[in-house]
Amino acid sequence: MEIDVAPAEDETSQQDAPSRSGSKVKAERAQLYKQLAPAYEVLFPLVIRNHIRTSIQSLNIPEGSKVLEVGIGTGISMPVYPQHAKITGIDLSEPMLEVAQKRIQREGWDHFDLRAMNAEQLDFPDESFDFVTAFHVVTVVSKPQKMMAEITRVLKPGGRLLVINHFRSRRKWIANMVDRADSVTRHLGWRTNLECQSIVENLPLEVEHRYKSSPFSLFTIVKAKRC
Numbered sequence: 630m631e632i633d634v635a636p637a638e639d640e641t642s643q644q645d646a647p648s649r650s651g652s653k654v655k656a657e658r659a660q661l662y663k664q665l666a667p668a669y670e671v672l673f674p675l676v677i678r679n680h681i682r683t684s685i686q687s688l689n690i691p692e693g694s695k696v697l698e699v700g701i702g703t704g705i706s707m708p709v710y711p712q713h714a715k716i717t718g719i720d721l722s723e724p725m726l727e728v729a730q731k732r733i734q735r736e737g738w739d740h741f742d743l744r745a746m747n748a749e750q751l752d753f754p755d756e757s758f759d760f761v762t763a764f765h766v767v768t769v770v771s772k773p774q775k776m777m778a779e780i781t782r783v784l785k786p787g788g789r790l791l792v793i794n795h796f797r798s799r800r801k802w803i804a805n806m807v808d809r810a811d812s813v814t815r816h817l818g819w820r821t822n823l824e825c826q827s828i829v830e831n832l833p834l835e836v837e838h839r840y841k842s843s844p845f846s847l848f849t850i851v852k853a854k855r856c
């Protein structure tokens with residue numbers, strides 16, 4: 630597992646500026662996920678495992694495909710990927726990746742490659758992957774649009790993107806209520822007011838499917854094709 634984290638060109642989030650520098654925000658996030666890694670393993674799978682599993686399965690990933698998972702965390706999704714594909718997982722947090730690496734060793738998998746890397750500055754050539762997935766990440770990075778531009782850059786034309794995340798509600802009264810929580814959750818490391826449309830606009834992506842796994846689910850599943 631590589632452990633160098635490529636620094637972003639400009640780490641200062643517009644929404645964090647001017648009072649908090651990008652490197653301070655990044656250090657706080659790294660510390661946050663270091664503290665979260667053990668609890669994450671226990672709690673998060675209970676909430677998310679099902680919609681991640683069904684969404685990955687619905688991609689029908691063919692044999693020999695190259696897949697990138699951005700912000701793979703502790704690797705909750707890993708058991709779902711087919712062993713006939715080559716999966717690269719990246720994450721900013723080394724403690725999260727260490728948990729994922731232990732899982733790989735425990736299972737004896739050889740189809741995963743984990744790397745510490747910033748999703749906003751991916752260290753891969755253009756058009757490297759057939760599939761890119763990102764679960765519950767786009768609202769925690771400093772610059773969601775930059776992460777999305779990078780994901781799009783490394784996808785092959787015709788390649789598929791799968792994003793699962795919570796987004797700003799389209800119901801105005803819910804959106805207004807949740808917006809008030811944003812200043813609090815921002816300090817905990819994630820934003821609540823990201824519009825789903827904003828992550829795909831102005832990019833060569835064709836949204837093929839956008840849905841919730843159940844009417845009450847907090848999470849939206851977005852499937853898109855690289856044009």
Ligand SMILES: C[S@@+](CC[C@H](N)C(=O)[O-])C[C@H]1O[C@@H](n2cnc3c(N)ncnc32)[C@H](O)[C@@H]1O
Pocket residue numbers: 658662673677699700701702703704705706719720721722725746747748749763764765766769770771
């Ligand atoms: C809410 S967790 C989701 C983890 C995993 N995708 C899952 O669903 O279990 C967010 C993950 O994004 C990672 N992360 C945050 N900012 C990142 C960045 N700029 N580049 C790469 N990973 C980042 C965190 O370290 C953390 O593992």
